[in-house]
Amino acid sequence: DAKTTQPNSMESNEEEPVHLPCNHSTISGTDYIHWYRQLPSQGPEYVIHGLTSNVNNRMASLAIAEDRKSSTLILHRATLRDAAVYYCILRDVMDSNYQLIWGAGTKLIIKP
């Protein structure tokens, strides 16, 4: 079973910031938090990952709560091309198994 909880869908206006929440109350000390997104009719693509500290890259920022039981993916200025399903996934890097357990994700709707 997926170890994360996300809202089914969210709406945001174009050119505004978007905060996508994820709850992972049973996270272990060696679990990394990964985010992927899946644009319509495409395969998923990696967005960002983190362990404890907040992370930034060209696509997004990841804010991780101090107790690590929740995190938020931040799109600083959403465009219509950011409309996708966003998946929050935990991966234990001490586990040689590379499997990712996928939930249903959050469908992000961007309004022009």
Add this chain to the structure above:
Amino acid sequence: DAEITQSPRHKITETGRQVTLACHQTWNHNNMFWYRQDLGHGLRLIHYSYGVQDTNKGEVSDGYSVSRSNTEDLPLTLESAASSQTSVYFCASSIDRDRGYGEQFFGPGTRLTVL
């Protein structure tokens, strides 16, 4: 540029037929995966491989098989297609653990319909 490709992109077949879906990656990744995605759901792992001659069953492996004879390819075979196997199939590869954090790179998918 390195990439991962899948073929065919669309396939219609009949119940009972054998079907093989191709996956080819030029990332030189040792790890490769096959997932299926049913409408409105997340991905479920079918089979995976950590290298040549290595294959492992995933969450939903019944009715599917894979073989890994080289680094670049991991074909997925449906031995006797069933209507329940109608789905979109994604292939992925990932960076070795000692060179990254396991980010997976996905192909464009194959839409399979079993009539």
